[in-house]
Amino acid sequence: MNKVIEIRDCTAAYGENKVLDHVSLHIDKGEFVVIIGPSGCGKTTLLKMINGLVAPVEGEVKIKGESLADCDLVAMRRSIGYAVQGAKLFPHKRVEENICYVPGLVKKMTAEDRRELAGRMLELVQLPRELASRFPSQLSGGQKQRVGIARAIAAKPDILLMDEPFGAVDEITRKGLQEELLALQQKTGMTVVFITHDIGEAFKLGSRILIMKEGMIWQEGMKEELLRNPRDGFVKKLLDR
Amino acid sequence: MRILQILWDRRDFFLTCLLEHVRISLTAVICAGTLGVLTGIIISRHKKAANVVLGIINVVYTIPSISLLGFLIPFTGIGNKTAVIALTVYGLLPIVRNTYTGLVNVDASILEVAEGLGADKWQMLSGIRLPLALPVIISGFRNMVVMIIAMGGIASFIGAGGLGAAIYRGITTYNMTLTAAGSLLIAMFALFSDWLLAKAEKAAGRRYGIE
Numbered sequence: 001m002n003k004v005i006e007i008r009d010c011t012a013a014y015g016e017n018k019v020l021d022h023v024s025l026h027i028d029k030g031e032f033v034v035i036i037g038p039s040g041c042g043k044t045t046l047l048k049m050i051n052g053l054v055a056p057v058e059g060e061v062k063i064k065g066e067s068l069a070d071c072d073l074v075a076m077r078r079s080i081g082y083a084v085q086g087a088k089l090f091p092h093k094r095v096e097e098n099i100c101y102v103p104g105l106v107k108k109m110t111a112e113d114r115r116e117l118a119g120r121m122l123e124l125v126q127l128p129r130e131l132a133s134r135f136p137s138q139l140s141g142g143q144k145q146r147v148g149i150a151r152a153i154a155a156k157p158d159i160l161l162m163d164e165p166f167g168a169v170d171e172i173t174r175k176g177l178q179e180e181l182l183a184l185q186q187k188t189g190m191t192v193v194f195i196t197h198d199i200g201e202a203f204k205l206g207s208r209i210l211i212m213k214e215g216m217i218w219q220e221g222m223k224e225e226l227l228r229n230p231r232d233g234f235v236k237k238l239l240d241r
Numbered sequence: 242m243r244i245l246q247i248l249w250d251r252r253d254f255f256l257t258c259l260l261e262h263v264r265i266s267l268t269a270v271i272c273a274g275t276l277g278v279l280t281g282i283i284i285s286r287h288k289k290a291a292n293v294v295l296g297i298i299n300v301v302y303t304i305p306s307i308s309l310l311g312f313l314i315p316f317t318g319i320g321n322k323t324a325v326i327a328l329t330v331y332g333l334l335p336i337v338r339n340t341y342t343g344l345v346n347v348d349a350s351i352l353e354v355a356e357g358l359g360a361d362k363w364q365m366l367s368g369i370r371l372p373l374a375l376p377v378i379i380s381g382f383r384n385m386v387v388m389i390i391a392m393g394g395i396a397s398f399i400g401a402g403g404l405g406a407a408i409y410r411g412i413t414t415y416n417m418t419l420t421a422a423g424s425l426l427i428a429m430f431a432l433f434s435d436w437l438l439a440k441a442e443k444a445a446g447r448r449y450g451i452e
Contacts, residue, residue, distance in 0.1 A: 048357070051357050053353060053356060053357050074359055074360075074361045075359070076359075077356075077357060077358065077359035078358070078359030080357075080359075082354065082357040082358055084350070084354055086350075088348075088350050088351050088354045090351065090355070090369060091351075091373070091450065092372045092373055092375075092449035092450060093450075094450070101355075101358060102358050102359060105358070105359055105360055105361075105364055135450030136450075137450060138450075151358070152358075161357075
């Protein structure tokens with residue numbers, strides 16, 4: 001039972017508009033899968049299908065062996081971390097409350113528990129503990145992104161979904177964040193699904209790379225395989241960048 | 242000067258009127274506030290229902306207040322009860338509209354993250370949607386309070402108490418000073434309430450980092 005994520009022949013559509021076209025994907029425990037592709041290729045939709053924000057019109061999604069169609073979706077989501085571009089922190093909550101959001105959904109936390117957890121998570125994403133009492137509007141872009149990651153992993157999820165989490169930060173900060181994420185993943189053994197449009201980032205992070213085009217998984221493989229055997233000009237151009 | 246004089250000379254009368262006015266307004270504010278926020282929450286989930294409900298409330302709003310009071314007399318008689326009902330009905334518009342607007346304008350991407358992280362419906366509403374809509378809801382609430390207090394002056398025409406009684410008596414006895422004194426007190430009461438709410442708004446803003 002090593003497959004934590006199984007997407008079987010799934011089609012997704014917004015109204016008439018088909019976004020995913022019979023996609024199948026299996027991800028093993030501990031994999032770091034990076035999805036890359038031009039905008040509008042359906043990569044975000046694919047990611048949202050994993051935590052049930054988008055339901056397939058056809059096909060089945062199974063997470064840890066349970067079908068999303070008939071499991072407790074809310075409980076399932078709490079075991080899946082989710083970080084998005086621009087962090088999207090809750091603007092009315094302090095950093096500490098943001099970080100403790102998911103554990104707080106399950107049970108009421110004492111102020112002490114919160115302080116302890118927030119401190120530990122801040123340390124993990126290499127931010128000073130003093131930030132705990134700030135509001136998101138008082139943080140820099142890179143700090144927000146780090147808090148966003150801390151919020152995503154605070155409840156110790158075994159799956160982490162990231163939708164271009166480093167898209168809005170500068171190059172130097174991004175390098176640092178990438179390294180921290182890799183170290184974190186190796187330490188925790190989390191399964192990570194990561195979206196990017198930067199091929200350098202994909203090569204650096206991914207143990208497997210998925211190239212998407214027009215709602216389909218166009219090609220997948222390790223970095224070397226892709227470089228050796230690009231399927232067509234589209235893939236070659238993508239890899240060249 | 243004459244106004245201050247009359248306020249002092251008949252302070253017992255004015256105090257009774259003022260307290261009555263506070264009581265009527267406060268009851269109406271509580272009714273309209275509760276009903277309005279609940280309605281706003283419900284219609285924020287159903288766009289079609291929202292248009293219908295807001296439409297109806299808008300139409301009711303165009304009925305002159307004095308005739309609404311008249312319409313109500315056959316059903317609820319004269320007195321404070323009718324006044325409270327009429328004021329509640331008028332107070333609904335700003336609070337329903339602002340609650341609705343505030344809730345539907347909450348950044349959808351923030352809501353999606355909350356949902357994706359595993360918040361259930363109630364946690365989304367109480368923890369994310371309502372707090373983020375709060376500034377807009379509070380401004381509607383302030384609007385409502387000032388309106389109810391001001392309109393409360395008319396309630397005495399159907400036999401309800403309040404400062405309207407002083408105004409009405411002033412008009413019927415051709416005592417301009419009495420009318421002016423009653424009006425002044427209503428205005429001051431409204432301004433004072435608004436000031437108080439502004440303070441509450443500030444405190445809420447500090448709690449939620451909005452400033």
